Amino acid sequence: MYFLNMAKISEQSIEQIRNRADIIDIISSYVELKKRGRNFFGLCPFHNEKTPSFSVNPDKQIFKCFGCGAGGSSIDFVMEIEKLDFVESIKYLADQYGVEIEETHTISKGQDITANIHEMNQNTLQIYQQNLFNEQNKSILSHLTNRGLTEDTIKKFGLGLSSTKKDFVLKSFQGKYNSKSMLSSGLFVDTKYGYIDRFRNRIMFSLFNITGKVIGFAGRAIDKNENAKYINSPETQVYNKSKTLYGLHLTKNEISKQDSAIIVEGYIDFLQLYQSGIKNIVAVSGTAFTDGHAHLLKRLTKNVLIAYDGDSAGISAAIKASYVLLKNGLKPSIIKIPDGLDPDDWVLKEGAEPFMDSAKNALSVIEFSYNKFKNGPNENVADFINETLLELAQINDDVILEINLKLLAKCTGISFESIKNNFSNIIIKKEKRDQYKKTETNVALEHLSLEDDLLMLCFSKDKKIRHEIYNNFNLNWMRGEQSKRIYKQLFVHLNSEFEPDASIILDQLDSKEDHKKLASIVFEVDKMTPSILMAKNCIRRIEHIYLKKQLEHYRNKLKNAEDSFKEDSNLILKISEIQNKMNSIKSSIA
Template sequence: MKSSSSTSAIADIKARLSIVDVIQGFVSLKKSGKNHIGLCPFHDDNNPSMHVNDEKGFFHCFSCGAGGDVFGFLMRYSNIGFGEALKELAAKAGVRLPAPRPRTKSARKKEAAAGRFFEINSLVSSFYSQNLLASRKNSAQAREYLESRGVTSKVIKEFKLGFVPDSWDALMKFASRNNISIGELEELGLVVARESGSGHYDRFRNRIIFPINEITGRICGFGGRILGEDGPGQPKYMNSPESPVFDKKNVLYGLYHSKSEIGRKRKAVLVEGYMDFIKLYTNGIRNVVATLGTAFTSEHARLLRRFCQEVVIVYDGDAAGIRSAVRAGEILLEQGISSSICRIPDGLDPDDYLGLHGPESLGELIEDAVDVSDFIIDDTFTRYREKKISSGESIRFLADMVSKIKDPVRRAEAVSRATGVFGIRESEFLSLVKSPDPGKNRGSLAPAALVPEKSIHEREIVRILLKFPGLLSAAKIENIEKHFENGDLKVILKRVGEGEFTEISSLMSSFEEIEMQQLLSELIFSSDDLIDETTSEKILNDCVRELELRDIAFKRNEVIDRIRKQRDSSDKSLERELVEKYRDLVSMEKAIRGTVS
């Protein structure tokens, strides 16, 4: 929740700015009844599907599900955080923001140190770039190598590629001329202390350099590709070690350059390394992003989720690449992101395939990518058929994969396909599948699945209470909340019940998360069909009753399972107790349904 001073500033900004006027600065809008409509900038929209309501102060796209208030629009459109959107809109509205809270001495020191490290990285990057363009022999060899890979001088400048000569101390000499200490270079991992303890040497010597940008464009680290063959103990590719400004599990190469296109298409193409990124990006596939030649992480998935709802994995076509793609696909499944795997034929990597067949052919392969769960099922069955893994291993592996799928529709499809391929009963397979955690990965579902089918009654309750908040007392909100399973809907219900937000716009502003604003805008826009309060109250009570019945059914099934397990036990008193509990639940169910026991 925001501070009162921040909340006041947000309210002032909204009072002074029309959301229609702000959005019209980016998108052409046309008046349509009480709304304005236009082409949605967050997906390839050919038929105006974005609606903007000036009175309520929010927008919603009925195709891709994007929605929110004026802050949510700017955050999504410009791929910026709430703080940046607040500053930009405050300046536009002429609202003076409250002074930030005084920071602790340690926080100020940490921030100053980070600023200094980013400054050093920028200076060092310029030094590396100058080396690549120098007339010395090694620099010419580096340029020849890049040219042989199809990297032009224009691309070198665009991505600020560089080179470190085959020297032990070139960077340290540069640092001494620019008031950069050896200690600072060592903390950033740019130099390494000699094992003998006497002096340091350049970490990236004799390597082509790829500066790594964090999301706002600042250089946080470097990647290096050795010039020539990698010798003993010398990896072909090397990244900066972790530092105060670099954590490889939270950084994706090229995202700073491609985030706008990824956001526009709502889809990212994921590759493994720097060269794959550069070649795809410069050949027109501009929604591409790369890991740093390292394993894809859940942090990477959450970072991508800020910009898109679909990821196509385009790793090397060899066995190792396929294994890595499957692991990345499982992580994306676990984070609720729709994903597919593109298999590059003949064991080629994307860069090689691009050179042989061109961008159009690679684009077609990407378009034909296979849904990740289908890919994993097919790949597992192939390995089973080739006797690389047993039937039991295959089924347990697929059950674990299905356990990671959060979307109930996609999960059911995967169960059906896996059991069909292996010829086993769904009940047997499901006994191995773990139930998803309903509170995990809030807001990670794609717009079409913002509210799963099982939460439909919860959605209807929130929708009605947003339209008719006066029904709250009749609804006994504290009793309703305990039946909610959907984490997002539960949060909205709780805030509505607290009664702090007398206007929808202020409720919307209480959420900084784009996903929450998206869900809330969908609920509000869809509530326009609720006209009669009396009828809505009846629907509300029916939905509450359905939630109560759902909970009783769940408890009843639990008791039945315990009774079955207890039958072989000598403790008959516990069995009688469970039977009595079962009867009580049946009586409660009948009472709720309005029948006589």
């Protein structure tokens, strides 16, 4: 059974999902995979890379990135990419593959931190919202409605108001949750006087994950003298700002339906446009646009319109976001916003129609950035071309690349041949840098330990090898706690006629780091040519290392022993036994 998020999911339900949910099918909706040998490879969705190091093994139903170390089962992938907990991921996959899951609510409060954070966030939203609609705060509510927001919109998106008091939220949770959960939630700050509310005297915007769970908050200062206009929740077990798009939980279906997404910078921008009828929209959540944001959108559409503020900072941010989208295989365009305005002001002043007209005439990033260059102080077109080519060098899709190189030639009036030659020179330099980095990475990688070798041998197709380990290896010989945890789960499968199922073992391990470790082990199995002799030697070497440590322990004990003949004799005898055993093992290793 699996206990998470106040729920218990039956093994039968998980087994059904595991049988129906093919890992290639799941990951292909996020990553473009290409078959190479037995495995499939693509660019890792969890870190920025140019050369594919993300591998998926369809036989074992696991994935592994050799760049950042991410790895695990299809459930792990969904948890990581969608920032969901275990139960949410099971439900997510169950919905996709038409599996009915058995669930009971049995876990006690305080037992699971992730579940506690979700529960505290949901309760905090209600506390903030009740405070906003409190009669004494009607001036703040009026401020929002005067900005054009309706009460329905305010409630739908979980807007609220934090108090000036330091314990306004805190007092609701004290005694209900353990201190680790409370601090992990990001709702409180630990001071020398104890915990206090993180958000005070701010208009609060609730942040949701793609399934609609509250994962964090952003607070806008009411007092104009506040140093920080906005403060956000810190990153937690449920909130990652680089993988969160504001409003996506309610707009994802419309984005998919229209095959187009509009990105804005601010929460109010989003709310104003959504309220005016523009429903295929998201906002970045207190951060620059990232690869993680691009991956979220890529599942729904490849067509993205950027509508950032019309000032200098907004224009620069729009260009940067466009290049992030391009290198992730999407098709960005930039909407021209009137100088000095933001989308909120524009739509509030003139309605949605002018905005949508401008959207129809949105420019490519090449055209938009060239217009910016023409209106700027730098008159050297070569500088603009080289800066643009450096950005385009991040693109892996040859078709998208050629389209943009041709656009660059057209805008600048420089021949396509010259642009292409210049680009080739940049690529040669880039490849040299990438090769150097790759060599450095390979040198830094540690060789798998003997314990890793043993764990690999546990997945051997030869049952004689597995039985050799089952009958002759002692768990206590292992030094690594992680190796011990993995071996404990493997042990019961070693005496079977069939090799262990990696995806089942993964689901039985609780730690994310254990999942990564096991994925690494499984991906190395095919590189090994296992034999009974290899298994015997591996077992003996591990035991020899264990005995060496024991020998050191008893020698130290003898050294520090009090003047007792009996005790000394026992220790000397023990040391002699260990030495004999070590010599025997040493002579038996082939």
